[in-house]
Amino acid sequence: MLLKIHCQDVIQDPTISWRLKSESTEMKCSHKKDVSHTQMYWYRQRPGETMTLVVYTAFGGQLDYGENLQSKYSAVKDAIETGALTVKDLQPDDSGVYFCAVSKHSDVRKYNS
Template sequence: GSEVTQIPTILWELKDRDALMNCSHTKGSGYNQMYWYRQLPGEGMKQVVYTSSYSRPDYGDFSEDKYPIVKAVAESGSFTVKKLEAGDSGMYFCAVSQHSDTDNKYSCTKNPVFQQDVI
């Protein structure tokens, strides 16, 4: 069936290296919105970046230099954590959704579909 796939599912990487995660789905080109979330130990999940295949990414309180993304097509995208530090260890989630009836990217009318990575 239709699903979201995040590769790798578990990622171990050395300090100062980069961690690359890929997200893809088989839900169709209407699911062109992609969200990346981070959950550090003992904390709640926080949205790092929102993007779509037709708009610039919105990082909110996070840095594009630390978390660059690539999203050229609706069905896939990638997310990188640059220059890993001990504080980056946690769970990273990819979610996709269909276009919303609102211009507010933080308020989708469709429930996002999640997958996760642990680094």
Template structure:
């Protein structure tokens, strides 16, 4: 029995008065992998290089959104809450793009994954972002 992870990228405007969601993009539009494999999502933006901070969030079905990791170019990821590098990895070599990986896919990984970029870490500031819903399907 194989478990596959499917994702679709949907643009989302996080708050009024900011750039359109189309300025931040997650790829690929369809992502899947067998159970215990890794799944990588990429995020890029068309804002200028002052938007160098990247956040990755996860929202499981029936739950609120939770920040998984924060990263800036050429730095180590800063994980939030109970999230760790054992399950997730994030990388960011340049201001305009970064990557996020869910390691060793399992049923509990099904949910929505969001990428957000920020010019600075002021938490009162709103971010432009996209979201990636993650669905799991068992195939026999």
């Protein structure tokens, strides 16, 4: 059974995903906010750990995987209102809560003083 999460106009599908080791899983995210919300963030939280950013995406911009491997994650942001994250070659260490957030601006870019 697949469920959707609704949180302040952000919808994530599926809520729960069970896959076998070595398979891949895709999570989709959409929002009903205005068109200025072009940034999308994908986070993961493992049991007993703090939340970490997996990838930052922006419509019309480049993806920022930070320290994460592109061989493990694949993200797309092909429309302002939608995006998706794929976790490849699933291993037990990949389990956790994954969720998306949207924003009008980027909080992950680093600026040099």
